[in-house]
Amino acid sequence: MGVRVGFLGAGLIANFHALGLFESGEDVAFAGVHDPDHARAEEFAAGWGATAEPSEAAVFDGCDAVYVCTWTSEHERLVAEACRRGLPVFCEKPLAFDGDRAEAMAAAVEAAGVINQVGLVLRSSPAFGYLRHLVADPAAGRVMSVVFRDDQYIPVQGMYASVWRGDKERAGAGTLLEHSIHDVDILEHAIGPVASVSARSANFHGLDGIEDSVATVFDLEGGGVGVHTTIWHDVMERPSLRRVEVFCERRHLVLEGDWDGPLSWTTTGEEAGEQVLAGDALREACRAAGVTTVNPDAAFVQAVAAGRAATPSFRDAVRPHRLVDAIYRSAAGGGSPVRP
Numbered sequence: 001m002g003v004r005v006g007f008l009g010a011g012l013i014a015n016f017h018a019l020g021l022f023e024s025g026e027d028v029a030f031a032g033v034h035d036p037d038h039a040r041a042e043e044f045a046a047g048w049g050a051t052a053e054p055s056e057a058a059v060f061d062g063c064d065a066v067y068v069c070t071w072t073s074e075h076e077r078l079v080a081e082a083c084r085r086g087l088p089v090f091c092e093k094p095l096a097f098d099g100d101r102a103e104a105m106a107a108a109v110e111a112a113g114v115i116n117q118v119g120l121v122l123r124s125s126p127a128f129g130y131l132r133h134l135v136a137d138p139a140a141g142r143v144m145s146v147v148f149r150d151d152q153y154i155p156v157q158g159m160y161a162s163v164w165r166g167d168k169e170r171a172g173a174g175t176l177l178e179h180s181i182h183d184v185d186i187l188e189h190a191i192g193p194v195a196s197v198s199a200r201s202a203n204f205h206g207l208d209g210i211e212d213s214v215a216t217v218f219d220l221e222g223g224g225v226g227v228h229t230t231i232w233h234d235v236m237e238r239p240s241l242r243r244v245e246v247f248c249e250r251r252h253l254v255l256e257g258d259w260d261g262p263l264s265w266t267t268t269g270e271e272a273g274e275q276v277l278a279g280d281a282l283r284e285a286c287r288a289a290g291v292t293t294v295n296p297d298a299a300f301v302q303a304v305a306a307g308r309a310a311t312p313s314f315r316d317a318v319r320p321h322r323l324v325d326a327i328y329r330s331a332a333g334g335g336s337p338v339r340p
């Protein structure tokens with residue numbers, strides 16, 4: 001029998017991971033699923049051939065690896081239980097409300113010796129993978145400037161319909177921690193390390209502790225400067241979108257569509273002029289350039305089956321948590337520069 005996978009939480013992202021596992025073709029058996037919203041657990045179980053369980057313990061008892069897909073405030077406790085039982089664990093981002101708790105969770109999985117992976121999935125994106133490849137190309141020169149915008153309608157409504165994202169006791173904070181921790185992670189992973197941040201934030205929806213607009217100016221260790229802005233708005237007609245523009249000394253790049261592109265770029269002196277890649281052509285270019293774009297769920301169960309470390313790990317998530325903390329500290333201080 002393949003890896004028996006259990007689920008804690010049967011909401012939106014649990015279903016995404018179940019689809020990822022299903023599509024992976026890996027030897028996986030859907031085991032138990034628990035959600036205090038029993039109807040959700042039943043629906044998930046019926047959809048994926050899992051068993052709806054009345055308790056967290058029943059899920060832990062019946063699996064070889066567990067996905068923690070609950071709202072954020074439950075992550076640490078459930079990961080601690082996986083550690084106690086020596087079970088491999090995939091935990092959604094953000095790991096916790098702040099960098100110190102994320103660090104403690106990374107230390108806990110390491111001390112327990114359990115295989116661990118975090119849902120920082122943009123690291124598997126073909127668009128960001130190829131952007132990283134083009135930015136690292138010596139022909140591009142150094143990064144001078146970045147303009148990174150991330151926007152989403154506030155997810156207490158619409159497809160997400162998750163009231164908990166408006167509750168700081170369960171979400172920890174608003175758009176930056178809950179959603180754009182992905183951005184600060186991929187910014188450093190694909191473009192370069194951040195030396196310091198200076199930020200401002202706003203709260204239009206009036207949800208206590210849930211900011212819905214944050215703008216950050218950052219210095220890159222390599223000498224460039226950039227801006228990042230994240231917004232939870234009410235333009236329901238828009239899907240969740242990111243747009244990233246990078247000016248290098250000799251190359252200009254624009255990423256629109258954070259998974260399949262389009263990614264376009266122009267390099268000075270190249271006859272081809274502006275080049276554009278999207279969809280299958282982008283994936284093919286990734287393959288040709290040796291840019292890995294794995295299915296994160298396949299990668300997790302392969303690591304579990306082989307008994308080897310998974311990536312991105314909890315340890316990899318500590319740094320973006322520290323960056324998020326630094327941005328919040330700067331905004332609380334009226335925009336003074338903070339080194340993460």
Ligand SMILES: NC(=O)c1ccc[n+]([C@@H]2O[C@H](COP(=O)([O-])OP(=O)(O)OC[C@H]3O[C@@H](n4cnc5c(N)ncnc54)[C@H](O)[C@@H]3O)[C@@H](O)[C@H]2O)c1
Nearest residue numbers: 008009011012013034035037069070071072092093119162
């Ligand atoms: N990686 C990504 O791109 C991505 C995308 C969306 C969400 N997320 C993260 O995934 C997590 C869940 O988000 P979602 O969109 O699936 O939310 P959701 O509201 O759709 O589902 C969360 C579910 O967790 C359940 N739950 C709460 N406590 C539980 C417990 N102790 N045991 C079992 N179930 C419990 C809730 O009842 C709810 O059904 C959050 O941490 C979120 O930040 C990550």
